[in-house]
Amino acid sequence: MPLLADVAVPVPLSQAFTYEVPAALAGEVRPGARVLCEFHRRKLLGVVLAVSERSAAIDPSKIKPLAALVDARPALPAELLSFLQELAAYYFAPIGEVLRLALPAIEREQVRALKAQGELDGMLDLGRAKQVGGRKVAYATATDAVEEPGTLRGQAAAVLALLRANGEQPVARLEERYGNARSALKKLAERGLVALDEREPPRDPFFRLPEERDVPPELNPAQAEAAARIDAALAALSEPGRAALSAPGDAEARGAAPREARPAGPSAFLLFGVTGSGKTEVYLRAIKSCLDRGRGALVMVPEIALTPQLVARFRARFGDELAVLHSGLSDADRHAMWASLHGGKVRVAIGARSALFAPVPDLGLILVDEEHDGSFKQEEGVRYHARDMALLRAHRAGAVCVLGSATPSIESVALVRRGKLVELRLPERAHREASLPEVTRVDLRRFGAGPSGDPLISLPLHRALERTLAAKEQAILFLNRRGFAPSVVCGSCGNLATCSACSVALTYHRGRRRDARPQAPAGAPPPGPPAPLDERPQGGLLRCHYCDYAGPLPERCASCGSRTLLLEGLGTERLEATIAASFPEARVARLDRDVAGKDRSQAILARMREGKIDILVGTQMVTKGHDLPNVTLVGVVNADAALGLPDFRAAERGFQLLVQVAGRAGRRDRPGRVLIQTRNPEHPAIAFAAAHDVPGFLEREIRDREEVGYPPATRLALIRIDAVDEGVGRGAAAKLAAHARTCPDGLARRVEVLGPSAAPIARLRGRYRFRVLLRARERGPLRGTLAALTGLMRDGIDRNARVIIDVDPVAML
Ligand code: ADP
Ligand code: ZN
Ligand code: ZN
Numbered sequence: 001m002p003l004l005a006d007v008a009v010p011v012p013l014s015q016a017f018t019y020e021v022p023a024a025l026a027g028e029v030r031p032g033a034r035v036l037c038e039f040h041r042r043k044l045l046g047v048v049l050a051v052s053e054r055s056a057a058i059d060p061s062k063i064k065p066l067a068a069l070v071d072a073r074p075a076l077p078a079e080l081l082s083f084l085q086e087l088a089a090y091y092f093a094p095i096g097e098v099l100r101l102a103l104p105a106i107e108r109e110q111v112r113a114l115k116a117q118g119e120l121d122g123m124l125d126l127g128r129a130k131q132v133g134g135r136k137v138a139y140a141t142a143t144d145a146v147e148e149p150g151t152l153r154g155q156a157a158a159v160l161a162l163l164r165a166n167g168e169q170p171v172a173r174l175e176e177r178y179g180n181a182r183s184a185l186k187k188l189a190e191r192g193l194v195a196l197d198e199r200e201p202p203r204d205p206f207f208r209l210p211e212e213r214d215v216p217p218e219l220n221p222a223q224a225e226a227a228a229r230i231d232a233a234l235a236a237l238s239e240p241g242r243a244a245l246s247a248p249g250d251a252e253a254r255g256a257a258p259r260e261a262r263p264a265g266p267s268a269f270l271l272f273g274v275t276g277s278g279k280t281e282v283y284l285r286a287i288k289s290c291l292d293r294g295r296g297a298l299v300m301v302p303e304i305a306l307t308p309q310l311v312a313r314f315r316a317r318f319g320d321e322l323a324v325l326h327s328g329l330s331d332a333d334r335h336a337m338w339a340s341l342h343g344g345k346v347r348v349a350i351g352a353r354s355a356l357f358a359p360v361p362d363l364g365l366i367l368v369d370e371e372h373d374g375s376f377k378q379e380e381g382v383r384y385h386a387r388d389m390a391l392l393r394a395h396r397a398g399a400v401c402v403l404g405s406a407t408p409s410i411e412s413v414a415l416v417r418r419g420k421l422v423e424l425r426l427p428e429r430a431h432r433e434a435s436l437p438e439v440t441r442v443d444l445r446r447f448g449a450g451p452s453g454d455p456l457i458s459l460p461l462h463r464a465l466e467r468t469l470a471a472k473e474q475a476i477l478f479l480n481r482r483g484f485a486p487s488v489v490c491g492s493c494g495n496l497a498t499c500s501a502c503s504v505a506l507t508y509h510r511g512r513r514r515d516a517r518p519q520a521p522a523g524a525p526p527p528g529p530p531a532p533l534d535e536r537p538q539g540g541l542l543r544c545h546y547c548d549y550a551g552p553l554p555e556r557c558a559s560c561g562s563r564t565l566l567l568e569g570l571g572t573e574r575l576e577a578t579i580a581a582s583f584p585e586a587r588v589a590r591l592d593r594d595v596a597g598k599d600r601s602q603a604i605l606a607r608m609r610e611g612k613i614d615i616l617v618g619t620q621m622v623t624k625g626h627d628l629p630n631v632t633l634v635g636v637v638n639a640d641a642a643l644g645l646p647d648f649r650a651a652e653r654g655f656q657l658l659v660q661v662a663g664r665a666g667r668r669d670r671p672g673r674v675l676i677q678t679r680n681p682e683h684p685a686i687a688f689a690a691a692h693d694v695p696g697f698l699e700r701e702i703r704d705r706e707e708v709g710y711p712p713a714t715r716l717a718l719i720r721i722d723a724v725d726e727g728v729g730r731g732a733a734a735k736l737a738a739h740a741r742t743c744p745d746g747l748a749r750r751v752e753v754l755g756p757s758a759a760p761i762a763r764l765r766g767r768y769r770f771r772v773l774l775r776a777r778e779r780g781p782l783r784g785t786l787a788a789l790t791g792l793m794r795d796g797i798d799r800n801a802r803v804i805i806d807v808d809p810v811a812m813l
Helices: 078-091 095-102 108-116 124-128 153-166 173-177 181-190 219-237 251-256 279-294 308-318 331-342 353-357 388-399 410-417 457-469 572-582 598-610 648-660 683-690 695-709 724-740 779-795
Strands: 003-008 017-020 035-038 042-053 138-144 193-199 268-273 296-302 322-325 349-350 363-369 400-405 422-426 438-443 474-478 485-490 507-509 542-545 563-569 588-591 614-618 631-636 671-679 715-723 749-765 765-774 802-807
Touching: 003 095, 003 400, 003 457, 003 779, 017 035, 042 078, 042 095, 042 173, 042 749, 078 388, 078 802, 108 422, 124 400, 124 802, 138 153, 138 173, 153 173, 153 181, 153 193, 173 181, 173 251, 173 614, 181 193, 219 268, 219 279, 219 353, 219 400, 219 422, 268 279, 268 388, 268 410, 279 400, 296 308, 296 353, 296 388, 322 331, 353 388, 363 388, 388 400, 400 457, 410 695, 438 457, 457 474, 457 631, 457 671, 485 507, 485 648, 563 671, 572 588, 572 614, 588 598, 631 648, 648 671, 648 683, 648 695, 671 683, 715 724, 715 749, 715 779, 724 765, 724 779, 749 779, 779 802
Parallel strands: 268 400, 268 422, 296 349, 296 363, 322 349, 363 400, 438 671, 474 614, 474 631, 588 614, 631 671
Antiparallel strands: 003 017, 003 042, 035 042, 138 193, 485 563, 507 542, 715 765, 715 802, 749 765
16 A cells, blocks of 8 residues: 655645655655645645555545655644644634644755755745744853862853853853953863853844843742642643653654543633732743643743743743744744754743744643733634634643633633633732722713813823822823824815725824924913814824825815815824923823834833833833833723724723723832723723722623623624625625525524624725624534535635635624
C-alpha cells in the first residue's frame, strides 16, 4: 500500500488533498511539516495534516507525489496542529487559512536548500512567503562554578555579581554599563565562571532596559486561595515524573501522546477580581507553578503595546526568558521569538490575540487577562475568538486555563453557572490603604456648562479638576470619540457631512496646530455654542473612522451650498484644547489612536506615571489596566455615547468601560473620585457601575439576555454579505436566508432565521452590506444550517457577492 499524506494547501477550501510520499522522504514527512506540492499545475506550500499507509480512495494514477519537504522538523507541533484543525471546523473556516495564522516565516536556509534541489522554479507561493535569516546576539550567563576568593577584581567582579543577581544578559547590554565588559567576560569565561553563547535576539522595545528582579510579595488570603486552586489543578494535570521526561526539543513528540486519564478536578477558572486586587500577582504565581512542573505557559492580553508595565513585571519575576509577541516586531524578531519557543528554549509567551497560536512547549497554562475585552475577537479573515479558543486549546492540551477580569464577560459568567468554569474571587484591592473610588453621577440635564462654556464640561467636573490640580494630583478624562468634532452639520439645511464610501458621518480633525493654546484666555466669557467654520482656524481634515478617507473641509454644504457649516459634538482633540484653555496652568496631554504610534503611547503613559502630566484626556486607551498611583480623579465625559448603539452587548460594553475607567482612580493611599456625566443616570449600566456592583449588573444582564433570547441564552451565527452592487448583495442575502429557512433544521424551527436585512452600517468602503442572523438554543442545529449554507456558498451565489460566516459574532454593526 502506498504511503499517503493529507495536505492542507493555502486555498479557500476546507478539505485536505492527498499526495503520495516518495520513498526518499518516507519517515521524514510528519504531520505539521510544510511541503511543496503540485496543485492545478502550480507548486504550493502546504502543511501535512496526517500520514498513513492505506489504499487511496481515489484513482491512484491521479495521486501526485509530494515535490519536496520544507521543514525537517515539523513547524507545527502535534498539539497545535490538531487544535488548529478543530478551530477551523468550529468557525467553518478554510483549514489552509487557519494554518497560516500559526505558521512562522521561512528561513533563508530552507529556501536555499530547496533551490539546490531545483524545486523553486515555478514555485509561486514560497517566493511570496516571508523569509527571515538568522542574526545572532551574544549572551552571557553565570555558571555554577565558584571562584577562588579574592581572585576577581574591578569590572570582572561587578559583571559576575550582576549576572548572578539578575540572570543572564546580552553582552551588548553589559557593555552599556561596563566599558570593559568584553575583556571582563573573556576572563570570566576562561575561568569557567561565565558561559557565552549566541542566540536569536530579542531586540525589542520591551527588552531595551534591564529589569531588576523583584521580590514576590506575600499573598493576601484571597490571592493565596486562588493561587492554591490553580496550583492544585496544575498538579492534577501534570502527572508525577513528567517533568523529568521533558527535555527541551522533543515538544512535538510529547504533545503527540494524548493525555488519556484526565483528572476529574476543575482545570478552567474565572479569576474575578476588582480593579487593583492583585490579579497579576496571581498570574505570576500560576506561571511559576507551571514552570516548576516543567511545562510552558501562555499569557494573552488585549493590547500588548499598552501593557509595558505588565511585561516589565513578568521580566522582573522570570527574567528575559520570555517571548513577547506583538505587532511591532520585525519579521526577523517575530521568527526569533517563534523559534525560541518552538525549540523549547523559552517556555513563556505573552502577547495579544494572535499569541493564541504560539508554539509554547508542553503547554501547561493559558492565562487570558481582561478576558471581557472585545479585541480578543478577530474581525477579519478567520473570525475567531481568542478567549473561547484559549479554553479549547487548554482543554485539549491538558492545560489549565485562567480567564481574569474585573468585569467578566456575560459569556464567562454563564460558563461559571453551567459548571464549566470555577470562579475565584478577589473582592478587595491589594494595597491595604487603597479603596474603591467614590463615584458620583452628574446629570447633564440638571447641570449646565461650567466656566469653559462647553456643555460637556459641567460645573461639578470643572470644580473637581480644580481641586485635583490644587492638591497636585492627576486626573484622567475619558471620552470615546476621537477627533475634534464628531459631525459637521449645515447651519441652513441641517445636512450632515457623510463619507462617500460609507454610510457614516465624517469626523472633523483639526490636527497639529502651532498655537495649541486657544482663543479665550482663562476667565474670559464662555465661548458659547459651536462657532461656524469660518471663524475656525484653517486646516484640519474630515476623516472617516471606518475607511481611510481623509479630505479637506468643504467650502459649502454639499446639499444646499450654504457656507455656514457647524462643528458639532465633542471629540478628544477638542476636549484637550478646551481643557488646556480652561486650565492654563495645567499640563494637559491626550492619548488616543491619533497621537499614539507604537512608542508614543508608552511615552505618554510614562510621562503620566512620572507626574509630568496633570490631566490626561483620552479614549479607551486610557482605561486599560494602567496602574497610575497619583490619579485621584477620573471624569467620564459622556457615558451615554456607548450605550445607544444597536448591539445587544451595548449595555455590557458600556458598563465594562465605566468600571475599568473608574478603576484607574485611587489605586494607592489617596482616595479616588469618579464623575460620570450622563443624561440617563438610571440606566442600569451607569447605576450599577456607580455602585461598584459588578455581580448585580451581571445578574440583571444575564436575565435580560434570557428574556430577549441573545447569547449566552442562545447561540448566534451572523452571515455577512456585501457587494459593490446593492442589488447583487440583496439578492445573495435573500437566497441565503431562504436556503437557511428550508434546510432541515430551519424547517424544523430548531434554528431561527432573522433577515435578510441591511446591516446597521449599510455601506462600508463602497460595498453594500446585508446580513442574515441565525439563532438557536443548541449548537448542533446551528452547525447543521451553516453546513447547508457552505454548500450553497460554493456554487449557488453570485460571484460578485462576498459571503462571510461569523460564528459567535461580537461586532454587530
Ligand atoms: P489587578 O491586576 O487586579 O488590577 P495588580 O496586580 O496590578 O491588580 O495589583 C495592584 C497593585 O497591588 C500593584 O501595585 C501590585 O504590585 C500590588 N499588589 C498585588 N498583590 C499584592 C500583595 N499581595 N501585597 C502587596 N501588594 C500587592
Ligand atoms: Zn445645507
Ligand atoms: Zn468611509
